[in-house]
Amino acid sequence: MTEAELRASGERRVFGVGQLVAAVRGLVEDAIGRVWVAGEVSNLRRAGSGHLYFTLKDDTAQVRAAFFRADVRRIPFELEDGLAVLVFAECSVYEARGDLQLLVRLVEPRGRGALQLAFEQLRARLEREGLFDVARKRPLPAFPRRIGVVTSPTGAAIRDVIEVTGRRFPATPLLIAPTRVQGEGAEDEIAAALDALTTPHLGVDVVLLVRGGGSIEDLQPFNTETVARAILRSPVPVVSGVGHETDVTIADLAADARAPTPSAAAAAALPDRAALGDRCARARDRLRRAALHGLERRVARLAQRREALARVAPRARLATQRARFEALSRALALGAATAAERERGRFEAAVGRLDLLSPLAVLGRGYAIVWKADPGTIVRRAAECAPGDRLRVRLGEGELAATVSEPDVHAPPRRA
Amino acid sequence: MDERSPSGTSPPSPDDLPFEAALARLEGIVATLEQGDLALEAALAAFEQGVRLSRRCAAQLDQAERRIEALVREGDGLAVRPFAGPEEGGS
Numbered sequence: 001m002t003e004a005e006l007r008a009s010g011e012r013r014v015f016g017v018g019q020l021v022a023a024v025r026g027l028v029e030d031a032i033g034r035v036w037v038a039g040e041v042s043n044l045r046r047a048g049s050g051h052l053y054f055t056l057k058d059d060t061a062q063v064r065a066a067f068f069r070a071d072v073r074r075i076p077f078e079l080e081d082g083l084a085v086l087v088f089a090e091c092s093v094y095e096a097r098g099d100l101q102l103l104v105r106l107v108e109p110r111g112r113g114a115l116q117l118a119f120e121q122l123r124a125r126l127e128r129e130g131l132f133d134v135a136r137k138r139p140l141p142a143f144p145r146r147i148g149v150v151t152s153p154t155g156a157a158i159r160d161v162i163e164v165t166g167r168r169f170p171a172t173p174l175l176i177a178p179t180r181v182q183g184e185g186a187e188d189e190i191a192a193a194l195d196a197l198t199t200p201h202l203g204v205d206v207v208l209l210v211r212g213g214g215s216i217e218d219l220q221p222f223n224t225e226t227v228a229r230a231i232l233r234s235p236v237p238v239v240s241g242v243g244h245e246t247d248v249t250i251a252d253l254a255a256d257a258r259a260p261t262p263s264a265a266a267a268a269a270l271p272d273r274a275a276l277g278d279r280c281a282r283a284r285d286r287l288r289r290a291a292l293h294g295l296e297r298r299v300a301r302l303a304q305r306r307e308a309l310a311r312v313a314p315r316a317r318l319a320t321q322r323a324r325f326e327a328l329s330r331a332l333a334l335g336a337a338t339a340a341e342r343e344r345g346r347f348e349a350a351v352g353r354l355d356l357l358s359p360l361a362v363l364g365r366g367y368a369i370v371w372k373a374d375p376g377t378i379v380r381r382a383a384e385c386a387p388g389d390r391l392r393v394r395l396g397e398g399e400l401a402a403t404v405s406e407p408d409v410h411a412p413p414r415r416a
Numbered sequence: 417m418d419e420r421s422p423s424g425t426s427p428p429s430p431d432d433l434p435f436e437a438a439l440a441r442l443e444g445i446v447a448t449l450e451q452g453d454l455a456l457e458a459a460l461a462a463f464e465q466g467v468r469l470s471r472r473c474a475a476q477l478d479q480a481e482r483r484i485e486a487l488v489r490e491g492d493g494l495a496v497r498p499f500a501g502p503e504e505g506g507s
Contacts, residue, residue: 142436143434143435143436145434153486153499153502154502155502158502159502162484162502166482170479170480170481170482171435171476171477171479171480171481173482173483173484173485174482174483174484174485174499175485175486175487175496176484176485176486176487176499177486177487178486178487178488193487196487196494197487202496273477276435276439276473276477277474277477279439280439280442280470280473280474280477283439283442283443283446283466283470284466284467284470286446286450287442287445287446287449287463287466287467287470290446290449290450290452290463291449291459291460291463291466293452294449294452294454294459297452298456
């Protein structure tokens with residue numbers, strides 16, 4: 001177009017900028033107004049006020065969006081860059097900047113339910129904090145003294161728990177903290193019930209957190225951070241049994257043990273009475289057998305000792321020693337006798353020789369021994385005697401008293 | 417029924433022990449007797465204890481009487497009261 005044609009094409013009205021923008025805004029609000037828009041979140045910014053500002057875009061265009069705090073609180077999930085959403089917004093113009101703007105009132109995720117998304121986001125966040133770590137899980141007491149139950153006081157869950165605990169170990173007392181288990185604000189009641197039940201003086205040493213099946217909306221309180229943190233700060237282990245077998249809730253992930261149903265939770269908390277009865281019976285049998293066996297062993301040992309004692313008793317020993325003694329004595333005597341025999345032989349032999357050599361034996365051959373009676377000396381020479389000397393004569397047998405009658409008649413002449 | 421015993425006092429008699437403690441003690445006595453090192457008097461005493469403990473365990477297992485209570489709001493606080501049953505109470 002030429003300049004002249006451009007000038008002729010529009011109406012020659014002069015708007016102020018503000019006027020123009022306001023006019024456009026009016027047109028937009030009238031012609032479009034509230035509308036659902038599908039797009040992707042980007043450039044998300046959270047102001048200090050709590051309002052959210054982002055850009056909603058698709059492949060071809062983008063538009064700014066404002067999401068005020070009061071409306072933000074309605075949604076259970078968090079907006080994130082890249083999230084595919086459906087927004088319900090008032091289409092308008094932000095006059096101060098002349099920008100097209102969506103004033104967002106509602107947001108839904110696309111491709112998933114809002115609650116499902118909220119669950120996934122909370123799960124990821126708490127998992128990153130380490131709150132679901134296996135190392136945090138506490139073991140359940142083998143023989144609980146008192147079981148706490150957080151649940152609705154009506155409904156199937158509490159009935160199931162009462163029945164199952166009654167079958168397994170009826171002696172264990174239950175303490176129920178009744179609470180709402182669905183609806184707005186139920187998570188605060190559940191948390192308060194958990195806190196109240198675990199005050200130490202009540203003596204509860206394990207808690208069952210249970211409710212029956214329901215929709216994801218019904219189970220929503222068990223998917224909140226409030227309930228998760230209440231479970232984690234419990235001083236005693238918590239067993240969760242929420243919903244149906246296929247439901248997994250944040251409470252299940254935070255709990256120390258997780259059961260598919262309320263009945264299973266009750267069973268997990270208690271030992272089986274029947275199995276324990278068997279164990280007691282076996283212990284009793286072992287007790288009896290051990291005692292009996294012990295007695296038998298002692299009796300046998302006693303008999304053994306008695307025998308051993310008998311073997312070493314003094315009387316027996318004495319008899320043994322006496323026998324030994326006698327045997328030795330006999331041997332000795334035998335030995336002595338033999339020796340004595342030998343000695344006697346030698347003796348007699350010696351005596352025999354002695355006899356032969358004895359002067360007295362000579363006498364038997366006719367010789368005599370003559371003594372002078374006074375002094376008693378043996379006379380060898382006749383010259384030693386004078387007539388009238390008294391003599392004793394010893395013969396081979398007997399003795400004589402004699403007197404010298406004559407002097408030595410055969411005395412050789414004395415040599416001068 | 418299963419109150420915790422006070423610390424610092426003499427050991428509770430077999431007739432007062434909670435199930436878990438009684439069973440543990442019973443199995444301990446059985447193990448000791450099976451080893452066979454006890455003098456005769458000690459063995460007899462242990463056996464007698466074992467029998468009492470086993471009766472205590474059996475009694476607790478056989479106990480069918482239940483104690484089911486609930487925390488209820490009373491005045492400013494909470495009290496423990498017998499549980500009326502799933503039929504009653506609000507949701």
